[in-house]
Amino acid sequence: MNTRGLRSQLKDSVPVTGLCPQAGPYGVQDSLRRGFSSVKNELLPSHPLELSEKNFQLNQDKMNFNTLRNIQGLHAPLKLQMEYRAARQIQRLPFLPSSNLALDTLRGTDDSIGFQDILNDPVLSEIMGDPHIMTEYKLGVL
């Protein structure tokens, strides 16, 4: 159940990835690629669920690892996180959609269906990034 281990969450902070989204490689506003910025847009999410949804999988994993650590000791989440790291590296090229099958099997989400499987499936996306630019961005050369 999702509510277990909530108390152990209190000390950890939720990574707020909403701040400074427009920063480019030099740490300032990347107008060429992200457009003009507005202070309000960067500080406040416009939808109450936006941040919580962006970080949902991260928070779930954190909560589960904390519970596992409390029950079985430090070794259990360490071993699991090593496997997650390995599974996360099995990806196709940056501009192609990856199935993430190994990661899904490890997480246990391969036998459940949620809104992330029905809505906005990246396989059916109508726009595609330019392969050269996306690969260069991934390698940090851009």
Place this chain on the structure above:
Amino acid sequence: MALSNVLEPAVSGFNFENSTRNIVLENGSEEGKIKAPKPMKTGTTIAGVVYKDGVVLGADTRATSEEVVADKMCAKIHYIAPNIYCCGAGTAADTEKTTDMLSSNLTIFSMNSGRNPRVVMAVNILQDMLFRYRGMIGAHLILGGVDCTGSHLYTVGPYGSMDKVPYLAMGSGKLPALGILEDRFKGNMDLEEAKALVSDAIHAGIMSDLGSGNNIDLCVITKEGVDYIRPHRESLYNYKRQAKYKYKPGTTPVLTKTVNQLELVHETVQMMETAGSS
């Protein structure tokens, strides 16, 4: 079409890109504020009762879109599993999609484990799903079913709250329906009594609430199987068209007729270089 401003692959799930634009539109113009279109609500009366051999669920069949009746024969009792059915009140699309996903998840579970799903599992999955979206998914549901542990009736609210009771009513017409249920419910009723009780409760909701109306559907779930009675009681006010409203051919008189012959003067073919992208 490959866009050069897309640096990371698209994220699946809910897309919040337009929420800033929507807020600006709603608060924007001073003269007439632009209102967002309202979703179709079911404006319902749904009820459920546990009787001797199982569960009886009932629902009306009207779906409203603000003041207009959008659907006169809406099916509000949704299939979840062969032994579990769910009545949904609230936003029509939300109840449909949520119950569909719940049904898919339970089917995968029964394929994986070879067992029939239990009603508590459905309730737990729903609670997790609805709490995650903090009430933004407007689904007020009554789940009823018979499994290996007995007959159960649960209600799940849009924020993830749950209640397990022997008789229930939800929706905009729930207060009149609850009145009938509180008055005449007793434990271990037999089938005909239970069906009459649920039917009368829904009828009270239909009579006293504007958002409920038309026919009454019933669903009887027992260990042996399911009896989906649609409709159980039809409304007396079935609006049938009084006359045909099609126009006969020749109703519109033709006043004048002019014919212009187009002549083919000149024909050329030109090859074009289309701007091809990867």
